[in-house]
Amino acid sequence: xxxxxxxxxxxxxxxxxxxxxxxxxxxxxxxxxxxxxxxxxxxxxxxxxxxxxxxxxxxxxxxxxxxxxxxxxxxxxxxxxxxxxxxxxxxxxxxxxxxxxxxxxxxxxxxxxxxxxxxxxxxxxxxxxxxxxxxxxxxxxxxxxxxxxxxxxxxxxxxxxxxxxxxxxxxxxxxxxxxxxxxxxxxxxxxxxxxxxxxxxxxxxxxxxxxxxxxxxxxxxxxxxxxxxxxxxxxxxxxxxxxxxxxxxxxxxxxxxxxxxxxxxxxxxxxxxxxxxxxxxxxxxxxxxxxxxxxxxxxxxxxxxxxxxxxxxxxxxxxxxxxxxxxxxxxxxxxxxxxxxxxxxxxxxxxxxxxxxxxxxxxxxxxxxxxxxxxxxxxxxxxxxxxxxxxxxxxxxxxxxxxxxxxxxxxxxxxxxxxxxxxxxxxxxxxxxxxxxxxxxxxxxxxxxxxxxxxxxxxxxxxxxxxxxxxxxxxxxxxxxxxxxxxxxxxxxxxxxxxxxxxxxxxxxxxxxxxxxxxxxxxxxxx
Amino acid sequence: xxxxxxxxxxxxxxxxxxxxxxxxxxxxxxxxxxxxxxxxxxxxxxxxxxxxxxxxxxxxxxxxxxxxxxxxxxxxxxxxxxxxxxxxxxxxxxxxxxxxxxxxxxxxxxxxxxxxxxxxxxxxxxxxxxxxxxxxxxxxxxxxxxxxxxxxxxxxxxxxxxxxxxxxxxxxxxxxxxxxxxxxxxxxxxxxxxxxxxxxxxxxxxxxxxxxxxxxxxxxxxxxxxxxxxxxxxxxxxxxxxxxxxxxxxxxxxxxxxxxxxxxxxxxxxxxxxxxxxxxxxxxxxxxxxxxxxxxxxxxxxxxxxxxxxxxxxxxxxxxxxxxxxxxxxxxxxxxxxxxxxxxxxxxxxxxxxxxxxxxxxxxxxxxxxxxxxxxxxxxxxxxxxxxxxxxxxxxxxxxxxxxxxxxxxxxxx
Numbered sequence: 001x002x003x004x005x006x007x008x009x010x011x012x013x014x015x016x017x018x019x020x021x022x023x024x025x026x027x028x029x030x031x032x033x034x035x036x037x038x039x040x041x042x043x044x045x046x047x048x049x050x051x052x053x054x055x056x057x058x059x060x061x062x063x064x065x066x067x068x069x070x071x072x073x074x075x076x077x078x079x080x081x082x083x084x085x086x087x088x089x090x091x092x093x094x095x096x097x098x099x100x101x102x103x104x105x106x107x108x109x110x111x112x113x114x115x116x117x118x119x120x121x122x123x124x125x126x127x128x129x130x131x132x133x134x135x136x137x138x139x140x141x142x143x144x145x146x147x148x149x150x151x152x153x154x155x156x157x158x159x160x161x162x163x164x165x166x167x168x169x170x171x172x173x174x175x176x177x178x179x180x181x182x183x184x185x186x187x188x189x190x191x192x193x194x195x196x197x198x199x200x201x202x203x204x205x206x207x208x209x210x211x212x213x214x215x216x217x218x219x220x221x222x223x224x225x226x227x228x229x230x231x232x233x234x235x236x237x238x239x240x241x242x243x244x245x246x247x248x249x250x251x252x253x254x255x256x257x258x259x260x261x262x263x264x265x266x267x268x269x270x271x272x273x274x275x276x277x278x279x280x281x282x283x284x285x286x287x288x289x290x291x292x293x294x295x296x297x298x299x300x301x302x303x304x305x306x307x308x309x310x311x312x313x314x315x316x317x318x319x320x321x322x323x324x325x326x327x328x329x330x331x332x333x334x335x336x337x338x339x340x341x342x343x344x345x346x347x348x349x350x351x352x353x354x355x356x357x358x359x360x361x362x363x364x365x366x367x368x369x370x371x372x373x374x375x376x377x378x379x380x381x382x383x384x385x386x387x388x389x390x391x392x393x394x395x396x397x398x399x400x401x402x403x404x405x406x407x408x409x410x411x412x413x414x415x416x417x418x419x420x421x422x423x424x425x426x427x428x429x430x431x432x433x434x435x436x437x438x439x440x441x442x443x444x445x446x447x448x449x450x451x452x453x454x455x456x457x458x459x460x461x462x463x464x465x466x467x468x469x470x471x472x473x474x475x476x477x478x479x480x481x482x483x484x485x486x487x488x489x490x491x492x493x494x495x496x497x498x499x500x501x502x503x504x505x506x507x508x509x510x511x512x513x514x515x516x517x518x519x520x521x522x523x524x525x526x527x
Numbered sequence: 528x529x530x531x532x533x534x535x536x537x538x539x540x541x542x543x544x545x546x547x548x549x550x551x552x553x554x555x556x557x558x559x560x561x562x563x564x565x566x567x568x569x570x571x572x573x574x575x576x577x578x579x580x581x582x583x584x585x586x587x588x589x590x591x592x593x594x595x596x597x598x599x600x601x602x603x604x605x606x607x608x609x610x611x612x613x614x615x616x617x618x619x620x621x622x623x624x625x626x627x628x629x630x631x632x633x634x635x636x637x638x639x640x641x642x643x644x645x646x647x648x649x650x651x652x653x654x655x656x657x658x659x660x661x662x663x664x665x666x667x668x669x670x671x672x673x674x675x676x677x678x679x680x681x682x683x684x685x686x687x688x689x690x691x692x693x694x695x696x697x698x699x700x701x702x703x704x705x706x707x708x709x710x711x712x713x714x715x716x717x718x719x720x721x722x723x724x725x726x727x728x729x730x731x732x733x734x735x736x737x738x739x740x741x742x743x744x745x746x747x748x749x750x751x752x753x754x755x756x757x758x759x760x761x762x763x764x765x766x767x768x769x770x771x772x773x774x775x776x777x778x779x780x781x782x783x784x785x786x787x788x789x790x791x792x793x794x795x796x797x798x799x800x801x802x803x804x805x806x807x808x809x810x811x812x813x814x815x816x817x818x819x820x821x822x823x824x825x826x827x828x829x830x831x832x833x834x835x836x837x838x839x840x841x842x843x844x845x846x847x848x849x850x851x852x853x854x855x856x857x858x859x860x861x862x863x864x865x866x867x868x869x870x871x872x873x874x875x876x877x878x879x880x881x882x883x884x885x886x887x888x889x890x891x892x893x894x895x896x897x898x899x900x901x902x903x904x905x906x907x908x909x910x911x912x913x914x915x916x917x918x919x920x921x922x923x924x925x926x927x928x929x930x931x932x933x934x935x936x937x938x939x940x941x
Contacts, residue, residue: 511610525765
């Protein structure tokens, strides 16, 4: 009797405790989250390279997975978001990126750090992404690298025949539903219930990354974008008008969405990595300061001294200062906004150099000055410093040292101002248009500006807008090696910021990403 | 009888037998059933662990107790910010062997083998907290030759040296994002086997009157010094292989000292109540510092444990020659301070609920059964001492653990 009771009791106890799984009072499940007022069943993203998942100078099969729309869609799926399809990069078999047109390479492979060599370089291999491999299909991710605002409305932007002529976009060609399709038209064919629209950066970025060689149509007043060059700044009225019709179309079926502002493009590492004054004695001496000091003495005696003397005579002595053996000396640049003193310099140099040489010096240094902290040196200029300009003989055959870097190498203050003014106007238009439609605004411009000084995110890490600098910022770098586009970690930051805006504006509750778990830049042992 | 069962059930309905940190309080079936009290209880050879002084008061000439537990420890983790869920289920098998022999009226000798420290936590490889731990397995076996001297019928002292042999394996990812060229997360695996160390235990027991015993026991700190353990780096990208290459390492892990004081009281001839208080000197555990023998930077993982108190109460009722029932409860403090809650030891304060019985097959041989259920409240906690590029990256969320451990043992005496 006693024994039976015990066995009964023991079985009961065992059953009781087997069911003692730890349980949370509020278990976190997908049901813990909500879409709020938004309907994510069909999400479509329109935009440019930033939306396409472009990084390291290209779109690759691997990089595209980290596009912020794709990251967003995975979180939307928690609260009823539907399937999200991106343009196919199945032909990027080896995950190299780049492009070919008719078998000819027209864009380089993705940039990697070659640990054995140091700097960023295209990953070895030949691209297999063929532009004429037409998919003729509308996708949820309609981010088209290179697109400016007005391109989204332009028929023929996806016409294969236009690529070689520079009239069409090779990325859009690959998936445009027809040669006359528009990006926005294809996007709308998906009948979006929710959209993100981050267009506009290229309307000013192309001018900036070209070093300001394009035309500012806020100055020309040209309102016809079909006549714009690739590196021009879009007129702000054109931008506002185009942006308005894009948003009108996107919301025409009642879709809700998020629009994003144009970031302050001059804050990206493409413009902030190379200092204006890299010319130390050590650099000029190839690592040997004794050689550098001698070089500086020689440059001062033979070029900088005479130049300063001549310029001083014309009231422009501040353009050039003698080089110092201590500290970094500024690069020699051409500033097309300066009064051209070629004739005066030619006259001044003729007695000592003879007329032909003096004329050459006059033409070279007529608008030359040393760079200041107000100038921005392009990332791509780094490899030009010290190289020989085409057809220029010694001793002037060193860009930035004995020969002024050109317009395309540098952003000077007037160009920066043009860029900043256009960006401000675009963003005013974006905010006004969004407000008129009740849309949420992701202020990427503000985020970018905060990244410049370092932004502490949810995971505790302080992220910055700096370029990859080795192990010192391997865990905090958000930009890819092209210096313009984010790396996967950076796209996760963008996705998070958009989610926060959605949560706030549409009273949704979506989880965010842990940014620090995303890859940074790609470092290979050798290439 | 019915009354007894309901008492035991009450204990069951309550809450848990794991102590804080990596202490595992499962050192005997009889005493575990009584809330793991025992510093002033003379029941069986289990007293060699609880208080060696009590060995001298054992009535039989020879006493042996062997036992083992199946320790089911489960921890769930979640974080609402990121929609993270994870859990870890682990099985441990602590065991003990105790034997004593009465050499003469006043002197007894014995040997104890037991496993008071251990930790096995295995999360999914590359889980959300993998930069802190993927898995850990700490084993330590204590071997304790023991001697006890009955100074008088009221007072005895006892103690002995402790030899510890142990091993530890530990695996974590190098950081939150580093992978090899194929996207496999880089991790380091540390393994040290055959670590040995020495310590001691000592105690006294005092019986001021017939039905009351008092006891005090101290078990010294023992530092497990891993020397020349193997550090194996896995899935490290080529560029980092110059730094993260396989090597050996040194690390110290303290098994802290424990001071216990308590009393037992015979309410009736059949009914005993016991109280124990443990003070565990966890503050010895400042950091887990792994010093590599090559140029891999020394890994310093702050722990800053604090000393803890454990309050235990247990009771035992001898029904007849065949059956004895036991129940107990204890409150166990976690040594982990706020901000140091690492998922390798996901233990917050807990309540232990215990029960058990002995079935005496014959006068010499008995079967002991026990169980323990440890209840942990859910806790929002984080570990705030991991850094990347110089900035602190907290890792946390909500944790909820439970531990259940049935045990079985044999007692033999004559």
